[in-house]
Amino acid sequence: MADARPRTLFDKIWAHHVVETLPDGTALLYIDRHLVHEVTSPQAFEGLRAAGRRVRRPDATIAVVDHNIATDDSRRTGITDPESRLQVETLERNVAEFGVPYIPLLDDRQGIVHVIGPELGLSLPGMTIVCGDSHTSTHGALGALAFGIGTSEVEHVLATQTLLQKPAKNMRVRVEGTLALGCTAKDIVLAIIGKIGTAGGTGHVIEYAGEAIRALDMAGRMTVCNMSIEAGARAGMVAPDETTFAYVKGRPHAPKGEAWERAVAFWRSLPSDPGAHFDKEVVLDAAAIAPMVSWGTSPEDVLPITGVVPDPAEAPNETRRAQLQRMLDYMGLTPGQKLTELKVDVVFIGSCTNSRIEDIRAAAAIAKGRKVAEGVRAMVVPGSGLVKKQAEAEGLDRVLKEAGFEWREAGCSMCLGMNPDKLRPGQRCASTSNRNFEGRQGPGGRTHLLSPAMAAAAAIAGRLTDVREWQPA
Amino acid sequence: MRPFTVLTGIAAPLPLANVDTDQIIPARFLKTIARTGLGKHLFANFRYKEDGTENPDFVLNQQPYRQAEILIAFENFGCGSSREHAPWALLDFGIRCVIAPDFADIFHNNSFKNGILPVKLPREICAQLMEDAKLGANARITVDLERQVVVRPNGEEIPFEVDPFRRHCLLNGLDDIGQTLQHASAIDSYEAKQRATQPWLFAS
Ligand code: SF4
Numbered sequence: 001m002a003d004a005r006p007r008t009l010f011d012k013i014w015a016h017h018v019v020e021t022l023p024d025g026t027a028l029l030y031i032d033r034h035l036v037h038e039v040t041s042p043q044a045f046e047g048l049r050a051a052g053r054r055v056r057r058p059d060a061t062i063a064v065v066d067h068n069i070a071t072d073d074s075r076r077t078g079i080t081d082p083e084s085r086l087q088v089e090t091l092e093r094n095v096a097e098f099g100v101p102y103i104p105l106l107d108d109r110q111g112i113v114h115v116i117g118p119e120l121g122l123s124l125p126g127m128t129i130v131c132g133d134s135h136t137s138t139h140g141a142l143g144a145l146a147f148g149i150g151t152s153e154v155e156h157v158l159a160t161q162t163l164l165q166k167p168a169k170n171m172r173v174r175v176e177g178t179l180a181l182g183c184t185a186k187d188i189v190l191a192i193i194g195k196i197g198t199a200g201g202t203g204h205v206i207e208y209a210g211e212a213i214r215a216l217d218m219a220g221r222m223t224v225c226n227m228s229i230e231a232g233a234r235a236g237m238v239a240p241d242e243t244t245f246a247y248v249k250g251r252p253h254a255p256k257g258e259a260w261e262r263a264v265a266f267w268r269s270l271p272s273d274p275g276a277h278f279d280k281e282v283v284l285d286a287a288a289i290a291p292m293v294s295w296g297t298s299p300e301d302v303l304p305i306t307g308v309v310p311d312p313a314e315a316p317n318e319t320r321r322a323q324l325q326r327m328l329d330y331m332g333l334t335p336g337q338k339l340t341e342l343k344v345d346v347v348f349i350g351s352c353t354n355s356r357i358e359d360i361r362a363a364a365a366i367a368k369g370r371k372v373a374e375g376v377r378a379m380v381v382p383g384s385g386l387v388k389k390q391a392e393a394e395g396l397d398r399v400l401k402e403a404g405f406e407w408r409e410a411g412c413s414m415c416l417g418m419n420p421d422k423l424r425p426g427q428r429c430a431s432t433s434n435r436n437f438e439g440r441q442g443p444g445g446r447t448h449l450l451s452p453a454m455a456a457a458a459a460i461a462g463r464l465t466d467v468r469e470w471q472p473a
Numbered sequence: 474m475r476p477f478t479v480l481t482g483i484a485a486p487l488p489l490a491n492v493d494t495d496q497i498i499p500a501r502f503l504k505t506i507a508r509t510g511l512g513k514h515l516f517a518n519f520r521y522k523e524d525g526t527e528n529p530d531f532v533l534n535q536q537p538y539r540q541a542e543i544l545i546a547f548e549n550f551g552c553g554s555s556r557e558h559a560p561w562a563l564l565d566f567g568i569r570c571v572i573a574p575d576f577a578d579i580f581h582n583n584s585f586k587n588g589i590l591p592v593k594l595p596r597e598i599c600a601q602l603m604e605d606a607k608l609g610a611n612a613r614i615t616v617d618l619e620r621q622v623v624v625r626p627n628g629e630e631i632p633f634e635v636d637p638f639r640r641h642c643l644l645n646g647l648d649d650i651g652q653t654l655q656h657a658s659a660i661d662s663y664e665a666k667q668r669a670t671q672p673w674l675f676a677s
Contacts, residue, residue, distance in 0.1 A: 019663040020656055028656055030663055032674050042506035043561075050509070051474070053650070056660075059675070083504055090506045127674070152557060152586065152649070160653045162660060255673035263673050 040132030111384025121251025143240030185220030201233025355383030373462025476646030512565030551580025
């Protein structure tokens with residue numbers, strides 16, 4: 001019997017994947033795609049080995065290295081850090097032993113796990129997608145249910161292709177109206193987190209909807225869904241539509257021919273029904289969103305670039321005052337300081353939030369015919385080898401290099417201090433990544449989150465600056 | 474997971490409360506590729522001196538406690554972080570049961586997940602068992618999960634409570650994966666249905 005109750009996108013995908021409901025309400029949820037990387041998988045494979053188990057569906061699994069690896073030429077001569085090398089070698093041994101498809105470091109398709117999934121057509125609408133990494137929410141942009149899991153769960157999926165899960169609640173964030181010139185998906189998501197806070201989505205799966213979301217290309221939707229986790233949500237998603245289908249069509253692992261027609265027909269049934277119930281709803285006006293930048297050490301501490309550093313003396317209570325003070329001390333800021341006065345030492349354009357071809361085009365458009373400010377280290381790290389090749393085919397690498405940007409190999413790079421690309425203590429960085437936690441980009445490093453165009457403009461100005469004043473030269 | 478039915482073995486006395494996960498395994502040992510092999514880092518800050526040599530005063534460096542399979546401790550055992558490395562380190566050392574007045578939640582869960590039985594007994598009884606354990610090789614303690622009793626060296630039987638579902642899993646050696654694999658035929662039929670209706674999910 002069909003359920004007549006109007007359902008959300010999340011409800012539908014969930015229902016399609018319940019293998020069985022256990023007596024206590026836990027669902028045994030089937031997983032369609034499992035992405036594996038070097039950092040959170042070694043103990044999972046070891047667990048399989050110890051229990052004499054195999055990988056149930058190697059064909060639904062794909063492994064790649066991204067977190068630990070260098071993004072300069074040294075990747076060709078071998079990884080120097082012994083612990084990183086061991087994690088990479090261990091993954092290579094595990095995928096060989098368990099027959100899991102693997103994209104090697106020197107393959108063009110190598111890249112950040114959340115960039116390559118959609119790019120290769122491995123992540124598709126309607127799927128359940130997991131990875132031992134919290135930013136798996138990125139893949140929800142395709143209209144999939146995608147979320148991060150822990151190492152024990154990685155092992156569970158490898159062995160059973162399922163997870164034991166309790167359903168999440170439904171939340172909808174509607175962004176209505178049209179974005180102003182110079183504002184991007186990154187500004188939308190920073191504005192959302194600024195509004196609802198880092199716990200605003202806790203216990204929920206967020207569906208992003210509204211005119212401004214519909215108007216985004218897939219890269220923009222991925223940027224928004226990527227940071228769902230910073231809003232506390234388990235996952236983020238956007239209903240599949242013509243933009244989605246046009247993006248997916250023709251990708252290496254996307255369905256072809258008759259299967260494509262069937263798939264699209266099915267995907268069209270997924271968007272939330274009119275009148276479907278959301279436990280929580282938030283509405284933003286896109287026209288009111290300015291280019292955003294984070295000033296503190298939590299992703300909710302964001303302001304329009306026209307703003308000034310907040311004054312702890314004006315905090316509503318003592319706890320917040322102390323928290324603000326601690327952030328200002330760590331970030332080396334003084335109350336009332338204009339954000340546009342903050343000089344930057346490093347500019348990082350990359351990460352699973354903003355390293356797609358569209359992001360690199362946006363950065364290159366600002367960089368073209370200009371020069372990175374004296375004393376600023378600016379790097380552009382494509383999200384995958386294929387993004388890198390595409391950018392080179394378009395001549396973007398030349399534009400960026402001529403402006404003084406470093407042009408790197410694909411990987412997580414300076415998004416987290418786990419590979420050779422790190423901030424030094426006290427360095428201030430304009431970064432297109434997703435987390436501004438203390439020490440995230442290296443011990444003592446100071447992170448300001450912003451969009452790729454804002455980051456490129458900061459590199460040229462040598463300080464944070466309003467990209468609306470920097471239209472392409 | 475190895476089933477846990479009846480365990481008779483050496484019990485090591487660790488007369489401390491609030492043994493936290495940083496004590497069980499310090500954070501510097503987390504950047505590892507293994508979940509086995511952590512036994513050598515178990516209680517590293519207690520077990521080794523600064524120069525890396527063994528601290529002969531620590532109980533697990535003494536005979537017969539190097540072979541201990543049971544650990545007796547006081548309140549709030551396993552508090553601190555959620556690291557699964559804590560039960561991994563205990564198990565790798567050879568500890569299969571911890572007896573204490575109470576346990577921190579996450580550690581408690583993680584223990585069951587990894588085949589370690591945490592037994593909650595009142596403090597007075599833990600104190601008695603602590604004295605038993607100090608007798609070393611002459612004092613083997615039995616933990617009988619089937620009958621839910623701890624047997625002291627003098628033959629006295631002490632009943633304990635355990636969640637029936639957790640008990641079932643341990644007795645049968647079922648970890649979460651083992652549990653799920655009991656539903657293997659449901660997974661098979663789900664896959665068969667999906668393969669027919671959404672073949673593109675199986676094309677790879
Ligand atoms: S780019 Fe950053 S956030 Fe994304 S997967 Fe890599 S480390 Fe995680």
